[in-house]
Amino acid sequence: MINYRPRIGVYICHCGINIxxxxxxxxxxxHASKLPGVVVARDYSYMCSDPGQGMVREDIxxxxxxxxxxxxxxxxxxxxxxxxxxxxxxxNPYYLEMANIREQxxxxxxxxxxxxxxxxxxxxxxxxxxxxxxxxxxxxxDVTPAxxxxxxxxxxxxxxxxxxxxxxxxxxxxxxxxxxxxxxxLDKTFPxxxxxxxxxxPKMVDVANHPNIELMTYSQVxxxxxxxxxxxxxxxxxxxxxxxxxxxxxxxxxxxxxxxxRIPSEFDEGIGYRSAIxxxxxxxxxxxxxxxxxxxxxxxxxxCGKEGPACAAVCDAKAINFEQQDELVEIEIGTIIVAxxxxxxxxxxxxxxxxxxxxxxxTGLEFERLVxxxxxxxxxxxxxxxxxxxxxFEPKKIGFIHCVxxxxxxxxxxxxxxxxxxxxxxQAHLIKDKLPDAEITVFYMDVRAFGKGFEEFYDRVRRExxxxxxxxxxxxxxxxxxxxxxxxxxxxxxxxxxxYEADLVVLGVGLEPRKDVREIINxxxxxxxxxxxxxxxHPKLRPVDTASDGIFLAGCCQGPKxxxxxxxxxxxxxxxxxxxMASGKVKVEAQISVVNKDECRGCGFCVEVCPYSxxxxxxxxxxxxxxxxxxxxxxxxxxxxxxxxxxxxxxIQPKSFKDEQILxxxxxxxxxxx
Amino acid sequence: xxxxxxxxxIGFLCNWCSYAGADLAGTSRTHYLPNVKIIRVMCxxxxxxxxxxxxxxxxADGVLISGCHPGDCHYLEGNYFARRRFVLMHKxxxxxxxxxxxxxxxxxxxxxGAKFKDVVEKIVSDVKEAGPMxxxxxxxxxx
Numbered sequence: 050m051i052n053y054r055p056r057i058g059v060y061i062c063h064c065g066i067n068i069x070x071x072x073x074x075x076x077x078x079x080h081a082s083k084l085p086g087v088v089v090a091r092d093y094s095y096m097c098s099d100p101g102q103g104m105v106r107e108d109i110x111x112x113x114x115x116x117x118x119x120x121x122x123x124x125x126x127x128x129x130x131x132x133x134x135x136x137x138x139x140x141n142p143y144y145l146e147m148a149n150i151r152e153q154x155x156x157x158x159x160x161x162x163x164x165x166x167x168x169x170x171x172x173x174x175x176x177x178x179x180x181x182x183x184x185x186x187x188x189x190x191d192v193t194p195a196x197x198x199x200x201x202x203x204x205x206x207x208x209x210x211x212x213x214x215x216x217x218x219x220x221x222x223x224x225x226x227x228x229x230x231x232x233x234x235l236d237k238t239f240p241x242x243x244x245x246x247x248x249x250x251p252k253m254v255d256v257a258n259h260p261n262i263e264l265m266t267y268s269q270v271x272x273x274x275x276x277x278x279x280x281x282x283x284x285x286x287x288x289x290x291x292x293x294x295x296x297x298x299x300x301x302x303x304x305x306x307x308x309x310x311r312i313p314s315e316f317d318e319g320i321g322y323r324s325a326i327x328x329x330x331x332x333x334x335x336x337x338x339x340x341x342x343x344x345x346x347x348x349x350x351x352x353c354g355k356e357g358p359a360c361a362a363v364c365d366a367k368a369i370n371f372e373q374q375d376e377l378v379e380i381e382i383g384t385i386i387v388a389x390x391x392x393x394x395x396x397x398x399x400x401x402x403x404x405x406x407x408x409x410x411x412t413g414l415e416f417e418r419l420v421x422x423x424x425x426x427x428x429x430x431x432x433x434x435x436x437x438x439x440x441x442f443e444p445k446k447i448g449f450i451h452c453v454x455x456x457x458x459x460x461x462x463x464x465x466x467x468x469x470x471x472x473x474x475x476q477a478h479l480i481k482d483k484l485p486d487a488e489i490t491v492f493y494m495d496v497r498a499f500g501k502g503f504e505e506f507y508d509r510v511r512r513e514x515x516x517x518x519x520x521x522x523x524x525x526x527x528x529x530x531x532x533x534x535x536x537x538x539x540x541x542x543x544x545x546x547x548x549y550e551a552d553l554v555v556l557g558v559g560l561e562p563r564k565d566v567r568e569i570i571n572x573x574x575x576x577x578x579x580x581x582x583x584x585x586x587h588p589k590l591r592p593v594d595t596a597s598d599g600i601f602l603a604g605c606c607q608g609p610k611x612x613x614x615x616x617x618x619x620x621x622x623x624x625x626x627x628x629x630m631a632s633g634k635v636k637v638e639a640q641i642s643v644v645n646k647d648e649c650r651g652c653g654f655c656v657e658v659c660p661y662s663x664x665x666x667x668x669x670x671x672x673x674x675x676x677x678x679x680x681x682x683x684x685x686x687x688x689x690x691x692x693x694x695x696x697x698x699x700x701i702q703p704k705s706f707k708d709e710q711i712l713x714x715x716x717x718x719x720x721x722x723x
Numbered sequence: 724x725x726x727x728x729x730x731x732x733i734g735f736l737c738n739w740c741s742y743a744g745a746d747l748a749g750t751s752r753t754h755y756l757p758n759v760k761i762i763r764v765m766c767x768x769x770x771x772x773x774x775x776x777x778x779x780x781x782x783a784d785g786v787l788i789s790g791c792h793p794g795d796c797h798y799l800e801g802n803y804f805a806r807r808r809f810v811l812m813h814k815x816x817x818x819x820x821x822x823x824x825x826x827x828x829x830x831x832x833x834x835x836g837a838k839f840k841d842v843v844e845k846i847v848s849d850v851k852e853a854g855p856m857x858x859x860x861x862x863x864x865x866x
Contacts, residue, residue, distance in 0.1 A: 123746045124763065125738070149761070152749030158757045167757050174762070567794075576740065576795055578834040596739050596797060596833070640765070658768075660799035689798035690769030694808065706764055712777060718760045719781025721731045 055086040055180050058114040059172060060105060062096035062121035064151055069094075071155040073165040077120065080169045084176045088112050096121050102134040109138040116179040120148035120172045141184035143639065143705060148175040170718060177713035185639040185704055190684065192278035192629045193383040194218060199270055199569070202230020203612060204604025204619040205388035206252050211623035213261035217630050220380055221256060222284055223266045225315075227333035228253050230390055234316060234414060236421040236428075238612055239475040240506030246332060246423065253334040267339060271377065273572055276687065277599025278383045278635040288373040290340035290348065291326070295368035298336035302326045302360035302369065307353060310436065312344050314425075318415040321425030322436055326360045326369075331423060340369075347371055384599045384626040387583065388619065389569055391605040394454025394462070394558040402453065402556060403525045408433045409444070409532050410525060410554045413472055420479050430483055432553050433532060444487065444553035447480055448536050449473045450522055451493040455559030464580045466559030466609040470497050473557045474510045481513050489515045490549060492522055492538055500611065520547075525554055560609040573600055582608045593622040598635070601625050640705045641686040642693065644679045648700035651677035655692035655701050661685045664692060664701070730784035730850040734759045734843075735774065737767045739797035740832045741789035747836035755840040758847045759787055766790070767828075768801025772812045775826055780859040785825040785850035789842065792830040802830070821858060824849040 059081040063069035074092045082090035089112050093101045096119055108114050117140070119131050124147040132142035148171040158164040196212050198205045201223035209221045221228070233253075235245035256262050271283040303309060306324035313319040316329040323329075325345040326338050340360075346353040348371065356362065361369040393414050396404040404410045409432045411419070422428035425438070434441035451473060455466040470493070477489050496517070498507040511517060520538040528535045528550070536549040562581035569575065569583075575595055576584040583606050586594035593601045603622035604615045629635045642655075646669065656664045656679065663685035666677040679692075679701055690703035699708055736742040742763050748755065764770060767790025775786045788809060790802040809828045817823045827849070829842040 123742075123749070125743060125746060149746075149763075152746040153761055154757075156749035156752055157755055159754055160757075163757050167760065170760055174760070571794060574795070574797055574799065576791070576833050584832075584834055596743075658804055660801065687798060689766035689801045690764065691766060691798065691801045691804050694769055694771040694804065703765065703769065706769060708771065708773075711762060711764070711774065714762050715733060715774060715778050715783075716781050718733050718762065719731070719778055719783045721782055 053115065055116050056088045056112065056114050057086045057116040057118060057176060057179055058105065058108045058112065059084075059087055059090040059118045059176065060096050060101075060120065061090070061092040061150075061172070062101070062119065063092060063094045064121060065094065068121070068151050068155045071158065071161050071164045072150060072168045073161060076165055077150075077168050077172055081118075081172050081176065084173060086116070086180050087176060088114060097127050097130055102131070105131070105134050106138040109135070109140050115140065116144050116146070116182060118146050118148065118172065118175045118179050120150045120168065120175065122151040123149045123153070142187075143185040144179075144182050146175045146179040146182060148172045174714040174717040177717045178710050181707075181710045181713065183704065187639045188637050188683070189634040190278055190637050192633055192635055193280070193381050194630050194633070195220065195380070195382040196384045196386060196626050196630065197222065197270075197280070197282055197380065197382040198386045198388060200230065200388035200390055200604070200606070201228035201256065201264070201266070202388060202390045202604060203232040203249060203252075204390070204615045205230070205386070206256050207616050207619035208386050208388060208603050208623040208626070209256050209262050210252065210259065211620055212627060213259045215627055215631070217261065217627065219262045220284070220382065221262055221264050222268050222270055223264075224269055225329065226267045226289070226337075226339040227329045227335070228256060228264065228266060229330075229334070231414075232612060233330065233332070234318070234417055236417050236424075237475060237479060239471040240500070240502040242475070250332045253332070257334045264335070265378070266335060270572055273385070276637070278629055280382045280385060280599065282380050282382060284378045284380060286376040286378060288342070288375050289337070290342070290345070290369065290371055290373050291338045292368040292370055292373075293335075293337055295366045296337045297366050297368075298328070298338065300328070300338070301363050302338055303328075305359040305363045307346060307359055308344060312341065317418045317425050318412070320411075320415055320418055338368075383630050384601070385573065386601045386603055386622045386626055387569065387573060387575065387595075387606055388603040388622070389563055389606040391560040391609065392563050394460070394561050396453055396556050396558055398460050399453060401524045402450070402522070402554075403527065403534070404556065407527055407532075407534060409534065409552060410556065412556050412558045413469065413476065414558070416476055416555045420476065420483070428483075430480060442532065442552070443484065446488045446551045447490070447553045447555065448534075448549060448551040449477055449489070449491040449555045449557060451491070451557045452521065453556040453558045454561065456494065462559060462561065462580070464609070465497060467497070468609060468611050469557040469559055471500070471503055471506070471611070473555070474507050476555060477515045478510050478513060481515060490551070491515060491517045492520055492536070493517060494519070494521055500613070560605055563606070569606075573597065575600070578608075580608070582606065593618055593625050599629060637684065638686070638688050640688040640703060641683055642681050642688065642690065642701050642703045644681060645700045645702070646678045648698045649678040650698055650700070651679070652697060653679070654695040654697065655679050658691045658695045660689065660691065661687060663687075728851055728855060730758050730847060730855070731782065732759045732785040732787055732846060732850060733778045733783045734761045734787040734789065735764050735767070735770045736761050737790040737797070737802070738763055738765045740791035740795065741767070741829075741839070743833035744831040744835045744839045747833065748839045749836075751836050753836050753840050755843045756847045759843050766796065766798045766801035767805035768796075768798065770805055770808070772808050775812055776859065779821070779825070779856055784853070784856040785827070785846055787842070787846050788826075788828045789831050789839075792832055795832065821856075822853040824853050825856060
């Protein structure tokens, strides 16, 4: 609907030379100035700069502009900037249309003549749409002052503490029975050699005790709906088969479990063993036992020994309850932080390293548990012990292999995992500390010691007599009947093929997206980057945001990171999540669908396709006849426009993307340039 | 068909994945053919089948629709609707004698700048083979 004659201002940006080097800006201005409705057409070196925006503001005032077209970078970049410019000048911000002549023209086409012609077309299409733009109203809604954090590793813990300390409610949901994540499994941390548990466990206790944090362990997010400021989540609290309030964490049940010491412990990466009723590790938070429903004899077979379950018999607190059911809890939150972490690379996908066959080929994470004082060997470096903790040997020659599953196109991981170089250097140092006579050789592609104190640490490790050989092993296999392994490698600095003997090989496995990453994607509608990790809204400037407002990323779910980077990102995500909660208001989408009741025939197709159930049929009295017409719930609609494509009569249309606004663009772009 | 023929193609790209993917191609300075001119829509599910017919009528030789990968739609399921409509539209166009290669659909995520180049290259070469679209040509409309 055009209320008054459109007066359009067109502004072509040079973007320094980013646009002007390829596109003849003056020719585009010349072309634009002749288009219908255009009152002024100008160019400027940087439209987004203060003088650039000032030019627009001035023209709006002097030339009485009522529509503005900016031809510059992508609207995904500067649409909000120029909307504010219009607003400052007293014009409705939705009277803006942008033509993307940088990302989709000057940066992708080399021929100046072709690029200039295309730019003219894009500007013309933008002007054609601008003629039909409408003023929209921006509304605000209240924000629920609570945050949901998924994953209670160091990222989730840090974000939870920051938000809770700022005075807002936090729901911290963790899939496992304890918080702590991968960091709890580590022994020492590079390059400072802080004990990982010593710096982490106080924070774990803090999240459990904080009055603003509601900790939900052994729980998963079942469903999520709503939008920034007003999300509703359903959390499944899985049955622990142990009464959370009664359990004192004494552990007598685990000692008496008939499967005690028979089940490979996930926390100890399978080199230690646990019972069917267990806490993952001694410092677990909460210190409440959980029965593994896939292992427990009572739960899987319905029968445990002749006398019934031993755990229940010995529990003085009468906490064990085999009848317990999963519980569904509904919560309301304003913001969400996804901190779901990573999985390590599965080295069986590199069969040449013999991980599956040889117990003395282990992953870096298994080695962490082996070397940890709280691990199954009490920190003694003994390899190949059986389930009862007997046998095994102390290795004398140890090989460390870099880049297992990282920087390796053959397994589909092109990226660097960022932590392996340093954790292997640290592990080599720890062995040298415990077994000074051991012969340690590290096989590397490149050593990337980029962080604070990393290079110094790498230097220190090499001075300790640890040998670095540049070469990626082609094969690791067992020689003879004993545990001696042969590492076949070419030293790429001298070009000599070599064979090294070792009795322990540690694989520097990389970090990968979690195997259940799809579930999280489906739940929160996140995107993945090519490496499979979650995609941030902008690689430089919005590294913790996602494409969905109110949902933020922290830690390794966004890409491999070491602990300091993870903590920094968690703090960033916490501060981003605090912005809407602290201000208490968020703007809701203004570009939502609107129904022309006179044209609606009440068929309900739009109701069926709406993914947000934002449309319903309501009765209307039309000159005595009661008819049904579609009606949009403005709070639920997000403006995707699916309804408009389904509508037979064109009665429902998303604002700013109406048929009448898109068809003129098609008409302009359809005409060939001569 | 003459190789000099430069097809004119209109691309409808969803704001969240494919438009962002095309932006990434730009940011990465991935050079591709200039034949596809892009119209931004919020979701591929917004693309009314009439837009396709209209584009072919207005003089476009081909139409590209690109959205988020199945399951990744920013609006939950808009790309599924787009896919169903696309399949029907494709059959209809074939039925009325339009070369089905003129209308293509692709999934390009926000991180697939390189894939966007491939998609553009494919549709341009296909439409080149199909030749100029004049079956629906009508007199210039005055919008």
